[in-house]
Amino acid sequence: MSLLVDGIGCLVTWEPDSPVRQNAALVIADGRVAWVGASSEAPAADERIDAGGGTVLPGFVDAHTHLVFGGDRAEEFEARLTGRPYTAGGIRTTVAATRATSSAELLARTRRLAVEALRSGTTTLEIKSGYGLAVDQERRCLEVAREITPHCTFLGAHVVPDGISPATYVDEVRGPMLDAVADIATAVDAFCEEGAFDADQCRAVLSAGAARGMRLHIHANQLRPGPGVSVAAELGAASADHCTHLSDTDVTALRDADVVAVLVPAAEFSTRSAYAPARRLLDAGVTVALATDCNPGTSYTTSMPFVIALACREMGLSPLDAVRAATWGGARALRTTDVGHLSVGARGDLVVLDAPSYVHLAYRPGVNLVRAVVREGMVVSGG
Numbered sequence: 053m054s055l056l057v058d059g060i061g062c063l064v065t066w067e068p069d070s071p072v073r074q075n076a077a078l079v080i081a082d083g084r085v086a087w088v089g090a091s092s093e094a095p096a097a098d099e100r101i102d103a104g105g106g107t108v109l110p111g112f113v114d115a116h117t118h119l120v121f122g123g124d125r126a127e128e129f130e131a132r133l134t135g136r137p138y139t140a141g142g143i144r145t146t147v148a149a150t151r152a153t154s155s156a157e158l159l160a161r162t163r164r165l166a167v168e169a170l171r172s173g174t175t176t177l178e179i180k181s182g183y184g185l186a187v188d189q190e191r192r193c194l195e196v197a198r199e200i201t202p203h204c205t206f207l208g209a210h211v212v213p214d215g216i217s218p219a220t221y222v223d224e225v226r227g228p229m230l231d232a233v234a235d236i237a238t239a240v241d242a243f244c245e246e247g248a249f250d251a252d253q254c255r256a257v258l259s260a261g262a263a264r265g266m267r268l269h270i271h272a273n274q275l276r277p278g279p280g281v282s283v284a285a286e287l288g289a290a291s292a293d294h295c296t297h298l299s300d301t302d303v304t305a306l307r308d309a310d311v312v313a314v315l316v317p318a319a320e321f322s323t324r325s326a327y328a329p330a331r332r333l334l335d336a337g338v339t340v341a342l343a344t345d346c347n348p349g350t351s352y353t354t355s356m357p358f359v360i361a362l363a364c365r366e367m368g369l370s371p372l373d374a375v376r377a378a379t380w381g382g383a384r385a386l387r388t389t390d391v392g393h394l395s396v397g398a399r400g401d402l403v404v405l406d407a408p409s410y411v412h413l414a415y416r417p418g419v420n421l422v423r424a425v426v427r428e429g430m431v432v433s434g435g
């Protein structure tokens with residue numbers, strides 16, 4: 053089974069020699085990119101999509117989501133917008149709602165969000181647990197995630213649940229809870245923040261994951277300066293996520309330890325917080341990824357085009373930087389090499405835009421420009 057996409061006005065592949073091509077075509081055979089070249093020289097294939105002069109990008113790689121949860125927090129969001137005080141502990145609200153939701157309903161809800169993400173061009177999705185916070189509940193959330201994606205991250209260290217001391221809870225997370233999810237989760241994450249977990253607690257949880265061969269991520273330096281980024285560098289984490297409040301030492305540490313900075317501007321948009329210093333990170337040579345951080349409390353969006361528009365408008369990224377961070381950068385954060393680009397041999401995951409260039413993702417915010425989404429050579433949305 054092969055698919056030809058021709059009539060491409062602007063093709064982004066991230067091939068080192070020609071990352072962006074004009075008047076191009078591409079063939080996917082048996083799920084992989086088999087040929088890239090000029091539209092006029094394209095070979096025949098079983099199926100064909102005429103891009104009609106539009107843009108083709110690698111499918112978006114969303115490397116940071118919390119898609120498995122019950123309930124929502126629209127009331128908390130409204131209260132925040134209207135300046136009324138709202139009670140803290142929002143994560144605990146979602147924990148209670150998640151525990152009260154059946155596994156079948158959790159799966160149906162997560163699937164709806166994953167389809168929503170796919171329709172806006174996301175072909176690779178990471179999903180974290182973190183709204184169960186007990187051995188059986190965290191396992192259940194990861195079983196749901198595993199139905200949707202192979203990129204499942206254990207976030208038992210999200211907050212300390214009620215009724216247990218932090219020290220006892222950390223021991224539970226790094227012991228029995230990690231044991232219970234080790235056959236599903238490929239990565240482990242921890243929320244390093246005042247009110248969540250301190251550096252030593254994060255180190256304990258992440259090292260236990262590393263000892264089981266899991267990839268490491270950390271929610272770091274989100275609300276204030278803190279030790280999260282240095283813990284990430286010290287432990288060789290794949291990514292440090294949020295990275296809003298960084299010292300020069302933090303920036304250097306990210307670069308030198310090859311830790312990807314996963315930036316989530318939709319969370320900052322939604323909470324009216326300061327944006328992460330994306331331009332400073334890129335200029336320093338840090339690999340930057342963009343992700344949605346989709347969650348019911350602080351960033352209830354699955355749209356990578358929206359995240360790209362925000363990164364350009366609010367973080368000083370060029371449209372090309374932002375598209376690269378949303379594709380190649382995300383793949384680097386997940387330490388995968390066959391997605392996030394469209395070189396020969398890459399997975400045949402792509403997005404066809406009804407727009408003459410990738411610039412329109414930022415130039416036309418809020419407009420759905422995604423005409424078709426292809427995963428492993430099959431049209432999975434639009435067409």
Ligand SMILES: [Zn+2]
Nearest residue numbers: 116118271345
């Ligand atoms: Zn998060």
